[in-house]
Amino acid sequence: MTEFDPKDMEYRFLGNTGLRVSVLSYGGWLTVTDDSEKITKECFEEAWKHGVNFFDTAEVYANGECETVFGKVFKDLGWTRSDYVVSTKLYFGFGEKSPNGRGLSRKHLMEGMDKSLKRLQMDYVDIVFAHRPDREGVPMEEVVRAFTQIIQDGKALYWGTSEWSSFEIEHAHHIATKFGLIPPIAEQPEYSMLKRDRFEAEYYPLYQLYKYGTTVWSPLAGGILTGKYNDGYPAGTRYGDASSPVVKRNRSKWESPEGKAMIEKVKQLKSVAEELGCTTAQLALAFLLKNPNVSTIITGSTKVDQVKENMVALQVYRKLTDEHVENIEKILNNKPDYLKLY
Amino acid sequence: MTEFDPKDMEYRFLGNTGLRVSVLSYGGWLTVTDDSEKITKECFEEAWKHGVNFFDTAEVYANGECETVFGKVFKDLGWTRSDYVVSTKLYFGFGEKSPNGRGLSRKHLMEGMDKSLKRLQMDYVDIVFAHRPDREGVPMEEVVRAFTQIIQDGKALYWGTSEWSSFEIEHAHHIATKFGLIPPIAEQPEYSMLKRDRFEAEYYPLYQLYKYGTTVWSPLAGGILTGKYNDGYPAGTRYGDASSPVVKRNRSKWESPEGKAMIEKVKQLKSVAEELGCTTAQLALAFLLKNPNVSTIITGSTKVDQVKENMVALQVYRKLTDEHVENIEKILNNKPDYLKLY
Amino acid sequence: MTEFDPKDMEYRFLGNTGLRVSVLSYGGWLTVTDDSEKITKECFEEAWKHGVNFFDTAEVYANGECETVFGKVFKDLGWTRSDYVVSTKLYFGFGEKSPNGRGLSRKHLMEGMDKSLKRLQMDYVDIVFAHRPDREGVPMEEVVRAFTQIIQDGKALYWGTSEWSSFEIEHAHHIATKFGLIPPIAEQPEYSMLKRDRFEAEYYPLYQLYKYGTTVWSPLAGGILTGKYNDGYPAGTRYGDASSPVVKRNRSKWESPEGKAMIEKVKQLKSVAEELGCTTAQLALAFLLKNPNVSTIITGSTKVDQVKENMVALQVYRKLTDEHVENIEKILNNKPDYLKLY
């Protein structure tokens, strides 16, 4: 068993809580393969060596298989429970055609929580997220009551939101105030150099009012910020197989005038990265780390080498001067203005 | 004195209140002329004849002069106070360089309310609106406390918002719940056939949660929906004088690809209007009246004839079938989807 | 009448309110003379020219005479009420041997408020402070209820504390929460380069929790920070007359080892001031302005020239670099540490 050693990792409070998470964290995967357990274990160990203490998954990832593998790996590694932080996310269910098999009804939240814990072989997760808002009619009171009960039952220490609008997050706080329930403490939002409006502007008052925490996903904008699509879609990459409908949709997005403009920016970022002696991906992570409203960036990877490479972002972030940031802002030219957005 | 007669006007509750407002109402003007008092009186009388019972103004309109003239006209006409509904709006102050001369601080709200009432020669208005959100740092608790006190002091019966985001309106409700204060009951939003997203999608949950009321302004999209700019900018119209910077800005908006597409839609609407034997403007008002979340449409005009013409929209609205609406929707092709917008 | 012009003054929100006060403000005097009215008017006008919009007094200053003169001068000057901010402070009463003639009982607060407003010839002050905590037995509930009623009666817009402990301020907030009353929004504390513990350490959590505002008094530590006592007590200065018991007490304070060490620091500050081309007093004010938890510094003076000189502190503050501050901190060597103080 590798004992936990924070080394030179940076830890931040997850929003207005006393829970400390490493600013770079490790996220679960969407597709399962024969050696998922072996690879996951290796990636966990590599991340652990760098001081990563936060691991994120979801019921829907690989239809529950991701949680199952996470559970086995945690057990196998035998780490002290207080040394690491685990989160999962409920909403999508999986493979269930039943009308109550997904969403944020009390029924799905209570049943889904128990199923997740069973797969994870844990008594509790540290954070449980509502993986999406439920706009099909479930009242917010039901949602906040269910999460409050999950916490009071000892099955989670905190609850959060994922991809909710600022209106919905504020409404959840309103309902918590009204009924004396427990409000959510963090959002798991998409945020990257190329997608900033919601994170930086729409959520701005939430940081002011609640010191709302954030566990960022897709920090590399689906891989575009690695620069690997700067000159087309190499075979073997995510967008390499043009026959898949998902790939088609994404390619057409990147080939639109807006998409091309973004790729142009990525190319320019490359020269800043080179100056700093790092990859565009590392620069993209480092830039987000400069934002104090980022609690942690969830990096996903199923290769040990990539885990290692991601961790270098921490060094880059420490080297990033105000001047670098200014140059990057000039290239991006997409800094949102809270006062004007509305 | 003309006694009030509802005739064939339609009255709707202003949101979740017991206050009934005519679905077509009369709004104050921004510029004062020598005969403002005379014209305003004539317009009031014309509207009154059609059953209009709601008159809207603001401290900032013509730097207080609009309120002053409204006050004189109401006094002159001698109508029974319970027959009509008056609203004003606080935020902008006027002519004051003083740091506390505008905004939503308790100081400006209390002082501004008293000044408005003095100009209006009234003990109270029916509704006072926050003419804008104050994003420069005044806490929502202060805003809601001040409006609550204004109501408890008997200076207004209700308070509302104008051009607030749904987040801000929900935050005001949260604060009212938290401290046992009085929440706002209606929004004064911009809404027209050509600008629908905020009204129909962003505010959608507010209608569900609070039956939030609305007093619509700019229902003709700055005049474009009259069709008078279908073929350029005639002299004597609002956009006729190309030397004014405001006009220049607006013209360039209408001459952009998006602007041209809108004017194209207005042209197509004209044929629907002709079929119904009405003007495009009347059709534009009638279409909004079909939306049950519209409490009232504020029509502004400083010509008696135009007041008369606006009132015809009520007849058009009553003739508008589902089939007409469907045709209009096809032409507009801009129906927002709440579920997708976020 | 001199119209208000903010010029290059800086305005800050008074804590977590929407009320903006000039960072340098003008405070009332403790002793009345024959030409108090004339001098006060001249000082008001001088301050006004520099953009000062906040004027502070107290019932006890010159046994009510300060309020009376302030009232006359405001009336005489005819300034627009929304352009300026007035505060007064209740607690000490004056000249009253009656058991209920002072303190924070509801009786004294309600009676004292009305008397102050009468002397000031105003309907309301912007802020009313509790000039001291009342530790003789009046329950906090009574205090918070009385100030809440004063505000709801329209006699003040906000209430604050003066020389309260952080415990007492937190207790007032607790009581306000418990009974749905209005909490205090700012403290009027003694704060200077030579007296920092309470302001910077004891109150620290209040800035975090409530963004509590501050209207600083005695920023020159009773004159010592002017440097005029660096070499004894010149005749004509506050401590010049050795026959007064107050002077004796103060002299012995400054002649103690601690007092001498402080005077030594003041001498060293003089060289920093000279480098910046300003007086020690101006440097002392400028240093406080660098603290973002200072809402405003109340400068007291009954000489027009001194008002003028005080205003220069604003320029000094704008010139003060991090390096200057660092040098000053080395000289002062009294920076309090919140974490260690308790």
Added chain:
Amino acid sequence: MTEFDPKDMEYRFLGNTGLRVSVLSYGGWLTVTDDSEKITKECFEEAWKHGVNFFDTAEVYANGECETVFGKVFKDLGWTRSDYVVSTKLYFGFGEKSPNGRGLSRKHLMEGMDKSLKRLQMDYVDIVFAHRPDREGVPMEEVVRAFTQIIQDGKALYWGTSEWSSFEIEHAHHIATKFGLIPPIAEQPEYSMLKRDRFEAEYYPLYQLYKYGTTVWSPLAGGILTGKYNDGYPAGTRYGDASSPVVKRNRSKWESPEGKAMIEKVKQLKSVAEELGCTTAQLALAFLLKNPNVSTIITGSTKVDQVKENMVALQVYRKLTDEHVENIEKILNNKPDYLKLY
């Protein structure tokens, strides 16, 4: 099994609760030895014979070993659970480099509580204390929510504070009021004849407002009040080994002018003790027992004889007249004044 017999012990309510604790209680030890279990059992039995019913430990004492031994001894002795009161304290964790391994985050409190109970082999403790305030950023709402849940989960009957400032204790009460949670009921403070300010003055309003309880530690001021350091540091005593840095630090404290003055007082107290036929240590305990705001004094000792000797303090306290107290106060000359302290 020795049946419980209150004999002539005095029991006091622990603050504003229905829980009765013996005024002299027994506290856990910081260092473990081979015969810790045997000695602890003997001391427990001796205390028990005198009617002691309250036993205090902490997760950090001897890195969890103190709890483990307490657990074994309680099991071994087989006393009826309702006859005794056990408290533990959470905050410091032990041996964990992990960012979440200590402090007052919900994570550490929930995990720490479970670990403590496992070591103690108990389903619940009577009182759990927050061993320190957490000033590194954990919000009070999180702390009070976690302790409330620990109580509602049946893992503790009450919660308390240790070495918190009066501000922090009041803030905890505020948060409990605000969210309908359970407030702390007692403080575990350092208090002795030589350290009185916080206990007697700072906490004074807490006794008035909440009848706040106290479980005093270090009543002999680290042994100085035994008088054994009156003439230097004998070998074999805590401060006997001059090579230890802790000892050096403490020695230099006692050798400062203030330290010497204190030892002088201890010498004078000896004559009062002799007059009463007791030791200085017994007098020191008896003097504290005269303070009705003391709920219990935690006496620590790992020698049966010393337990016996401590118990004599109860007799001394009963003999202590007002005149004795007056004499002691003259010697101590350090009675704090609540009204002047702030």
